[in-house]
Amino acid sequence: MFRNFIQNKGIVAKYTLLLITGLTVALQVSAQYAGYKSVNDLAAFKKQFATESAKVQSITSDFVQQKELLALTETITSSGKFWFKRSNRVRIDYTKPFTYRMVMNGDKMLVKDDQKESRINVKSNKLFQQVNKIMIDCVQGTILDSKDFTTRVFENDKTYLLEMTPVSKTLKEFFQTIVLNVEKKDYSVKSIDMNEPSGDKTTITFSNKVLNAQVADEVFAL
Amino acid sequence: MKFLHYSILLLLVAACASDYKARKAVAPDSVCTEKIKPVGIKTAWYTTHIDVIGKHISGLLLVKQMPDSSKRVVFTNEAGVTFLDFEFRADGSFQVKQVIKQLDRKAVIQLLRKDFELMLGIPFRKGVYESWQMNDERYFGVPQKKETAYFITGADCASLRRIELGSKRKKKVTVEMWGDNLTTPDSVKVKHYTFNMVIGLKKIER
Numbered sequence: 322m323f324r325n326f327i328q329n330k331g332i333v334a335k336y337t338l339l340l341i342t343g344l345t346v347a348l349q350v351s352a353q354y355a356g357y358k359s360v361n362d363l364a365a366f367k368k369q370f371a372t373e374s375a376k377v378q379s380i381t382s383d384f385v386q387q388k389e390l391l392a393l394t395e396t397i398t399s400s401g402k403f404w405f406k407r408s409n410r411v412r413i414d415y416t417k418p419f420t421y422r423m424v425m426n427g428d429k430m431l432v433k434d435d436q437k438e439s440r441i442n443v444k445s446n447k448l449f450q451q452v453n454k455i456m457i458d459c460v461q462g463t464i465l466d467s468k469d470f471t472t473r474v475f476e477n478d479k480t481y482l483l484e485m486t487p488v489s490k491t492l493k494e495f496f497q498t499i500v501l502n503v504e505k506k507d508y509s510v511k512s513i514d515m516n517e518p519s520g521d522k523t524t525i526t527f528s529n530k531v532l533n534a535q536v537a538d539e540v541f542a543l
Numbered sequence: 544m545k546f547l548h549y550s551i552l553l554l555l556v557a558a559c560a561s562d563y564k565a566r567k568a569v570a571p572d573s574v575c576t577e578k579i580k581p582v583g584i585k586t587a588w589y590t591t592h593i594d595v596i597g598k599h600i601s602g603l604l605l606v607k608q609m610p611d612s613s614k615r616v617v618f619t620n621e622a623g624v625t626f627l628d629f630e631f632r633a634d635g636s637f638q639v640k641q642v643i644k645q646l647d648r649k650a651v652i653q654l655l656r657k658d659f660e661l662m663l664g665i666p667f668r669k670g671v672y673e674s675w676q677m678n679d680e681r682y683f684g685v686p687q688k689k690e691t692a693y694f695i696t697g698a699d700c701a702s703l704r705r706i707e708l709g710s711k712r713k714k715k716v717t718v719e720m721w722g723d724n725l726t727t728p729d730s731v732k733v734k735h736y737t738f739n740m741v742i743g744l745k746k747i748e749r
Binding site: 392393397399415418421434435437439494519521 | 628
């Protein structure tokens with residue numbers, strides 16, 4: 322029973338992968354929303370988005386994550402650091418108020434909390450493969466063509482807003498939409514909202530972003 | 544071969560031995576029960592580790608006292624994805640507000656429900672306590688459907704040592720709490736004795 326939950330599918334990894342995907346989507350890009358209008362030339366945006374994404378070889382950033390539980394009027398705030406290196410290496414370190422690390426390097430993944438660390442082969446199940454594909458789409462700037470989401474794009478003077486709605490049943494269980502707020506000046510992401518079907522929401526806000534700096538391979542050691 | 548037979552016999556005897564055989568019924572002590580009776584965790588966030596039969600999972604657990612006197616227990620992963628949300632109402636009823644598909648099994652929900660109920664002090668809310676003495680400890684028990692929920696103090700009734708759930712003969716679950724204020728303990732350990740499972744909580748200072 323409970324054992325199966327943990328054992329069968331490497332569930333910890335699956336859900337952390339969902340976050341990695343969200344973050345990767347967020348940092349690669351850049352309802353109707355107040356102050357925003359629909360992007361008229363979606364094809365041009367897609368092309369520009371792919372072009373700008375292709376220029377990004379690495380990202381280093383701080384982040385603040387806020388999980389809001391709507392019905393319980395509770396919010397938990399955590400913060401940490403994010404690294405990305407082309408083509409498929411991602412590391413997320415939560416440092417406050419708890420420590421937790423996720424590293425994704427190709428087909429392999431490391432999850433480390435303050436007690437244990439686990440290594441997972443991403444290829445071990447279908448959901449991993451699906452999430453991996455989403456991540457690669459993000460890295461390559463082709464997420465807007467992905468069949469995993471239907472995407473609407475909005476803009477105001479300074480930012481693009483990408484509203485991504487999951488298509489698959491599996492992703493729909495966790496996310497109603499993932500909304501990215503992308504700065505027009507450099508196509509980097511200011512924030513990402515992960516909206517759950519329950520109305521709860523996780524917002525990640527990035528700061529101190531550095532694009533294309535040297536990032537050692539050792540950062541992603543498993 | 545003879546040694547093997549004796550070993551098996553010894554194991555069987557050990558397995559059948561009652562954890563509560565040595566306890567002796569004593570007169571109820573209302574002063575002690577009122578002083579020590581666990582009222583349960585009120586509102587706090589915890590980092591959480593669950594180890595089940597050699598497997599490990601971590602996340603964040605929120606215990607929230609609601610204005611209507613119900614309590615909610617929400618377990619998410621570090622990234623914010625909600626795994627479960629249980630509601631324990633003031634009238635004793637229980638509702639699963641949310642649970643992911645992989646955890647949506649009656650046995651899992653009942654197991655976690657019982658563990659959380661012990662942490663929340665729910666079995667002791669309106670208990671008529673039976674009392675026992677065993678070694679240097681005093682047991683105060685409230686019968687449940689098939690089990691008994693105990694809270695256990697030292698002989699001097701100075702403090703709560705642990706909460707325990709047991710069948711007629713065997714100890715099944717213990718809950719230990721540490722910290723100055725047991726309505727928001729600094730850490731909690733829930734240990735199962737009929738199979739290998741431990742839940743560890745450590746309070747998050749926000």
